[in-house]
Amino acid sequence: MAAAYERIADDLRTAIRAGRLRPGDRLPAETKLAERFGRSVPTVREALRALRDEGLIEKRHGIGTFVRCRRTPARRSNLRHQWEKDRVRASPEQRARTGATEHDTGLEADELVIRARYREVAADADVAGAFGVPEGTTLLERRFRTRCAAESAPFGLTTSYLVRDMIAGNPDLLDASKEPWPGGSQSQLYSVGIELDRVEERVTARPPTPEEAAELEVPPGTSVLVLRKVSYDVVGRVVDVADLVLPGDRTELLFTTSLERW
Amino acid sequence: MAAAYERIADDLRTAIRAGRLRPGDRLPAETKLAERFGRSVPTVREALRALRDEGLIEKRHGIGTFVRCRRTPARRSNLRHQWEKDRVRASPEQRARTGATEHDTGLEADELVIRARYREVAADADVAGAFGVPEGTTLLERRFRTRCAAESAPFGLTTSYLVRDMIAGNPDLLDASKEPWPGGSQSQLYSVGIELDRVEERVTARPPTPEEAAELEVPPGTSVLVLRKVSYDVVGRVVDVADLVLPGDRTELLFTTSLERW
DNA sequence: GAGTGGTCTAGACCACTGT
DNA sequence: CAGTGGTCTAGACCACTCC
Incomplete structure (x- = not known):
């Protein structure tokens, strides 16, 4: 039985990999995601942290959470x-x-x-x-x-x-x-x-x-x-x-x- | 004003760098650390997570938290x-x-x-x-x-x-x-x-x-x-x-x- | 069984951003 | 100002490891 935050992370990761969420797109606010997945905000934050550690998303304080664009190497x-x-x-x-x-x-x-x-x-x-x-x-x-x-x-x-x-x-x-x-x-x-x-x-x-x-x-x-x-x-x-x-x-x-x- | 978890992380990081905590040493349990620093367990866990992301410590479920030994390259x-x-x-x-x-x-x-x-x-x-x-x-x-x-x-x-x-x-x-x-x-x-x-x-x-x-x-x-x-x-x-x-x-x-x- | 870290809740308040 | 993420609390229960 996978943890709740892992299932949320999987959901979002799949959406990003499939292109349903594109680089630069803003994700729903943490409270909105909590509501949608029926979980508490800290649990959603745990999922977002996992995705951030994978380099898939980027959080900007006071603005929102975004799908990351690759920086030019x-x-x-x-x-x-x-x-x-x-x-x-x-x-x-x-x-x-x-x-x-x-x-x-x-x-x-x-x-x-x-x-x-x-x-x-x-x-x-x-x-x-x-x-x-x-x-x-x-x-x-x-x-x-x-x-x-x-x-x-x-x-x-x-x-x-x-x-x-x-x-x-x-x-x-x-x-x-x-x-x-x-x-x-x-x-x-x-x-x-x-x-x-x-x-x-x-x-x-x-x-x-x-x-x-x-x-x-x-x-x-x-x-x-x-x-x-x-x-x-x-x-x-x-x-x-x-x-x-x-x-x-x-x-x-x-x-x-x-x-x-x- | 630094965050509480950052001050805890700084404390432990300094101890590790100074050699007061050596590779392989076990850190006190999270509840003990929370007590010592006068903070809640999640706050201590936040500090430990930061140190783990820096590669300084390693957590082993059911056993404890340890100062990391370098693997032979x-x-x-x-x-x-x-x-x-x-x-x-x-x-x-x-x-x-x-x-x-x-x-x-x-x-x-x-x-x-x-x-x-x-x-x-x-x-x-x-x-x-x-x-x-x-x-x-x-x-x-x-x-x-x-x-x-x-x-x-x-x-x-x-x-x-x-x-x-x-x-x-x-x-x-x-x-x-x-x-x-x-x-x-x-x-x-x-x-x-x-x-x-x-x-x-x-x-x-x-x-x-x-x-x-x-x-x-x-x-x-x-x-x-x-x-x-x-x-x-x-x-x-x-x-x-x-x-x-x-x-x-x-x-x-x-x-x-x-x-x-x- | 005792002790450890892992997950989760349901809130609270703060700091930052754009309007 | 309203909305966002950042930090924090005080617990709860679970899973794992060792004895």
């Missing part, structure tokens, strides 16, 4: 790494015009708003392990927030770590006000003679912390994609460790793997 | 594709011993249980678009469920599509009882003369449907990773389209991108 391809490497040796003007994020999203540079914050931190066990340096090593922590000028929600939150002694040769690299740097991170690293050899990216998903949920403006119940990017240079050193937190409901990560020919 | 690397391609021309005995999943997880072949189900279907708009064939084209749909012999929950659910006419040259490929095929999908394709050139993988995250949640045994509130894998052969055809649904709380996807040297 923000794409990010691993081809961006080779693309960015090729640009390292292009002219500064060319580099300034378009960065990897513009390349991924198809937006122009002036449609993007980037906020960068730098500070020096001591490496914790996690990041120290990724770099293969002792815990406590001085790192430059760079936090980025990239968003479309027309929206308030960012595409994602990026925290990148560099070993300070490795990049100290160019003082500009320690200065957040130089952002956005023409050509991006690979051009920054090239300014101290570093050439990348490969990039490893680890992808997992988890529920957002309340802080992340607020900053990314993700509706409750949706999860975030977490991407740990580790960059290696041509002599095998780890030169950059970055964590990206991306809203799961609007992010699409594309990875292309080329195979050797026979 | 199942890893999957894109290096598996080259690895599998190299094995295509190895001896059948060698191929039978270890497949790509064993390679990823570090498990032996006899620790894995694979269930395969085949059927013929007409291509819907989505898959037809991925293949670049007309809607309604006859496809072979192959559903796989791979799990560790010691656990009931699978690593993930895989649905792979092949164009029937492309593989009909080898009748064994239409027969689910030939699974597991030594060497995996690439060896199957090679038996009709297909050599892979590259693999594209699209990763997104979303809440599971109730059906997926049941089959993957994911706790409510956690999301799934969805991976759409498209394989291209050396003449540029799409030869395989596969959808993987992976539990977000135990899956780690690793992608390595090699860059051209200067």
Whole structure:
């Protein structure tokens, strides 16, 4: 015997999947639904919560409950790494015009708003392990927030770590006000003679912390994609460790793997 | 003024993060918590639900509420594709011993249980678009469920599509009882003369449907990773389209991108 | 049987939104 | 202002697990 709230949820889910309720449609008020199904309001709310957790509906306080529209996904391809490497040796003007994020999203540079914050931190066990340096090593922590000028929600939150002694040769690299740097991170690293050899990216998903949920403006119940990017240079050193937190409901990560020919 | 359930959740979250409550610890019963915080049981339940949605706690009916232990992640690397391609021309005995999943997880072949189900279907708009064939084209749909012999929950659910006419040259490929095929999908394709050139993988995250949640045994509130894998052969055809649904709380996807040297 | 979480009721009042 | 969802109460009974 299924619970009452499950039967209500099933009813509404079926209606949405069958298209009787379309994206953007408003559902009847909770009191109306309670009346229609002969149940109390909290029971109806339980059903609506289940549907919200499945991403099918969205509640707007004071307005109503709506069938959700899919947000247009923000794409990010691993081809961006080779693309960015090729640009390292292009002219500064060319580099300034378009960065990897513009390349991924198809937006122009002036449609993007980037906020960068730098500070020096001591490496914790996690990041120290990724770099293969002792815990406590001085790192430059760079936090980025990239968003479309027309929206308030960012595409994602990026925290990148560099070993300070490795990049100290160019003082500009320690200065957040130089952002956005023409050509991006690979051009920054090239300014101290570093050439990348490969990039490893680890992808997992988890529920957002309340802080992340607020900053990314993700509706409750949706999860975030977490991407740990580790960059290696041509002599095998780890030169950059970055964590990206991306809203799961609007992010699409594309990875292309080329195979050797026979 | 924060809601009462938020203050209770904050209290418990802080205790968990600070280590006063450790993974595996049992929380006081809901009635006890209600008493301690001077609130009603439903309010306490609201707080616990928030923590469960964050993945911090786990409720077990009739037993209690526990601080969650991290499940050991199942890893999957894109290096598996080259690895599998190299094995295509190895001896059948060698191929039978270890497949790509064993390679990823570090498990032996006899620790894995694979269930395969085949059927013929007409291509819907989505898959037809991925293949670049007309809607309604006859496809072979192959559903796989791979799990560790010691656990009931699978690593993930895989649905792979092949164009029937492309593989009909080898009748064994239409027969689910030939699974597991030594060497995996690439060896199957090679038996009709297909050599892979590259693999594209699209990763997104979303809440599971109730059906997926049941089959993957994911706790409510956690999301799934969805991976759409498209394989291209050396003449540029799409030869395989596969959808993987992976539990977000135990899956780690690793992608390595090699860059051209200067 | 005792203790746990799961479901449900029938209200109450508050906070937010658009008119 | 009226209507919406958000929070909260003080209980009730059920289903599950362990002893």
